[in-house]
Amino acid sequence: MDFQAVLDEIVATLEPELGAGTVASYIPALARVSPRQLGIALRTRAGEEFCAGDAATRFSIQSISKLFSLTLAMRHVGDDLWQRIGREPSGNPFNSLVQLESEQGKPRNPFINAGAIAVADRLVTHCANARADVLTLLSGLCGEAVGFDEEVAASEAATGFRNVALANFMKSFGKIDNDVAAVLDLYFHQCSAAMSCVQLARATGYLCRDGAHPLGGAEVVSERQARRLNALMLTCGTYDAAGEFAFRIGMPCKSGVGGGIVAVVPDTLSLCVWSPGLDETGNSLLGMKALELFVARTGLSVF
Numbered sequence: 001m002d003f004q005a006v007l008d009e010i011v012a013t014l015e016p017e018l019g020a021g022t023v024a025s026y027i028p029a030l031a032r033v034s035p036r037q038l039g040i041a042l043r044t045r046a047g048e049e050f051c052a053g054d055a056a057t058r059f060s061i062q063s064i065s066k067l068f069s070l071t072l073a074m075r076h077v078g079d080d081l082w083q084r085i086g087r088e089p090s091g092n093p094f095n096s097l098v099q100l101e102s103e104q105g106k107p108r109n110p111f112i113n114a115g116a117i118a119v120a121d122r123l124v125t126h127c128a129n130a131r132a133d134v135l136t137l138l139s140g141l142c143g144e145a146v147g148f149d150e151e152v153a154a155s156e157a158a159t160g161f162r163n164v165a166l167a168n169f170m171k172s173f174g175k176i177d178n179d180v181a182a183v184l185d186l187y188f189h190q191c192s193a194a195m196s197c198v199q200l201a202r203a204t205g206y207l208c209r210d211g212a213h214p215l216g217g218a219e220v221v222s223e224r225q226a227r228r229l230n231a232l233m234l235t236c237g238t239y240d241a242a243g244e245f246a247f248r249i250g251m252p253c254k255s256g257v258g259g260g261i262v263a264v265v266p267d268t269l270s271l272c273v274w275s276p277g278l279d280e281t282g283n284s285l286l287g288m289k290a291l292e293l294f295v296a297r298t299g300l301s302v303f
Ligand code: GLN
Pocket: 061, 062, 063, 064, 094, 095, 113, 156, 163, 191, 255, 256, 257, 258, 282
């Protein structure tokens, strides 16, 4: 298949719509990103890479980081992880508090904020330096140095009142073991990691390779864990739009409010789209359209 032509066509098709949606405005560093950007990159299981548009521009990966922190936690904690975190779609916005009270502080899944904060708590317990471990994982997976954007991390901390509330609420149920400040420091930093579409398409390569490292390093996760990560992405990776994503796109996806979405066709390829304008569920508006076009052009999805 001529993937380069497909990606070029997607970018050209969406060009008239550049600027659609609403850029995340809760912190200045995200609010000032121009919405008139669209990038797309793809990496096949065999390692061929294709990209189009603003695919080399680094952006704030935000909640896409939840995929990598979960990957690390699966490696370090194993199945005990699921005593603290559920595996059901929430049907609620990513930062919602409502289910946590009736469910005794156990988050529905690892991809809503509460779940990712619970994952961060596990990492603080199990890693000597969890922040460094996240960067080592990301850099190793894409073969290039990845760093945190300290301005973004500081703004997240200064304005993250809901995340502070979620962490304290879970702590009140005995579901967070470490100091809330240490757990949130990790969470805010992982959200601030800056990566491009090309880097993320490469970094998610293990999800289309049964857990094998995209660049030939040591196994990232087992085949079973890779399957489970893909299942969680499909059912929970785009918050309360997961049903709509499955319906319209049919690929395991993970989105972030920086406007990125990573997507996987198991055994075939991983891809990343980025456009900063979001819809009301916090998912990239043009990113979702780009994925829809990709599926329509290639017929590739899990269904
Ligand atoms: N930093 C954001 C938050 O914690 C990440 C949310 C997201 O990307 N959906 O609210």
